[in-house]
Amino acid sequence: MAEGFARALAAAVKAPSPHNTQPWRFEVRGSRIDVLLDPERVLPVSDPGARQARLACGAAAFNLVITLRAEGRRVSVRFLPGPRRLVSVDVPGRREPTEAERALAAAVHARHTNRRPFDDRPVPERARSALVAAAREDGAELHLLDRGARYDAVAALVRRAERLQETDERYLGEAGRWTGRPRGESSGVPATAAGPPASPAPALALREFAGSREMPAREYEQQPLLGVVTTRQPGQDTQAGFAVERVLLTATAHGLSASFLSQPFEVPGTRADLATLFRDEGEPHTLLRLGFGFTTPGLPRRPADEVTTVIEEPGRAEGLPG
Template sequence: MSIRSPKRALDAAVEAGRWAPSVHNTQPWSFAVTGEEISLRADTSRKLPVSDAAGRELLISCGAALFTMSTAMRCEGYEPAVRILPDPDRPGLVATIRPGEELEADELTRVLGGEIERRRTHRAGFADVPLPDRLIESLARGAMREGAKLTPIRAPAAVHVLAALTQAAQGVQAQDERFSLELIRWSRPPGSTRTDGVPAEAYPREPVPTEPDFPQRRYSWRHGWGTRAEPAEVSTGVVAVVTTRGDGREEWIAAGQALQRVLLHASAHGVSAAFHTQALELDLLREFLRQELCSGEYPQMVMRLGVTFDSKDVPRRPLTDILE
């Protein structure tokens, strides 16, 4: 093992944090290092005021960054000492993290750490490759360790209901120009040098429907950017929902940590995720989903898991933009 150093652990955690997933790749966070402590802050200037007025998706994104930073710190030989929402007078302070006791990272932690920069979000169908039940069960156990629940939706009727809710939400949002304008704010044209948002190479111009169809965000709205979808990738994959018992800020952060654990573990097995949060952005549909499909728990993320042979680079903001 390499020589331990608190500074090295802090540097690794900050570098890793910027690779976390976020809604529309908004990367709504900033970091500040004071002594041997990192402050993870929510960047509310990057919040989606129409689709995420409460900041739920923003905090899920920050929770994903927190898990990423903790994993990097463990890989550097330290158990992270984390405080969630440590100061009620500073609501933008999501968490603080510092190197705690020394440890030897276990094999799974190192595997997760190795996927931080390799993990990618997918925005189309998947190849017709089945996922092992044992892998899905392992992903569910990992989510529970972070205080959330990952439930694969196995019943075909339930999958169709969830697809229909996604279609309904997409239809409603498509009729609301506010949603559409907010979405294309984060759509990047071909050749863009921006380091945030979704580049044209990372979304399809005209998605190929899956069966049942889980519609994609229309990042190509009104401009026709994007790539041609792979016709071989039309499988829905495994549909899953991340839920929590409560629905406050702590639960949203926990959902983000659980989500990133799932994504990194899945990535290590060649599995990617496609996200569908449209129905969760409309209160009536989210409540229906909670009561009818989630056993009363609060849905925080809807995703499809599957195998894709399409891997696109996604931009990340440089440290100079996010490190205070």
């Protein structure tokens, strides 16, 4: 396999995924890399329809593509209907990378989910418009909310979903199996990645992970900037993930931190209410909390070669064309 492919695959596995499950596989065939969903790594309780897992695969595809482009590869991307094969990335030749591509590719290794308190500094207008433009570039929309009736409605749905999950034994069992893991494991979320408990209670419930309770309580920002990513067409989870990763890397490049608030997507009732709230914009896929925070450490990953199959094509020379 060509060296550029190995770097792109190493970037792909840096993508975010629910509880760091890394629900992806990659297949390399000549100048083509396909991204596949790994059904064994879909969370059956919180993500029975694999929507969040497909979103994660879309994010991995974005990292793959941006790294290849930043290294001067011409790349074409096709989203596939699935259910397993989700994206096909073809690398037919070369072209000059842009500065923007280089900046986003550099952000891949610096982006980490930040569950800790942010400060109350508002996100500047320049960064906001860059985030909104980033989502649009890949055919999605980012709706930024920092106050008003819709903000309050979204925050209330997060709190409601959180309350329902707190008493759901199946959900708690699943979350317990994937979080609070000892250091050194290549999947799941270690206790060190949790945020401290919030005191006083902020406007939004930030999910407590195993590990939270061992830390002293801290004050969180009172009203974080929220971002909801939607697509016009329903069922475009993978495309949404591709756009979400561009948004997250753009945020990183602007010195911003982000975390996910997925509770309302994981409870059928609140998912439906969220869909109603954004009915005029399309289908909502994810909810982000954005702001300025201190840097957080990255989490481990399974190495790319553990999740990649190289399929030799008879009679074809190894390596990349061009």
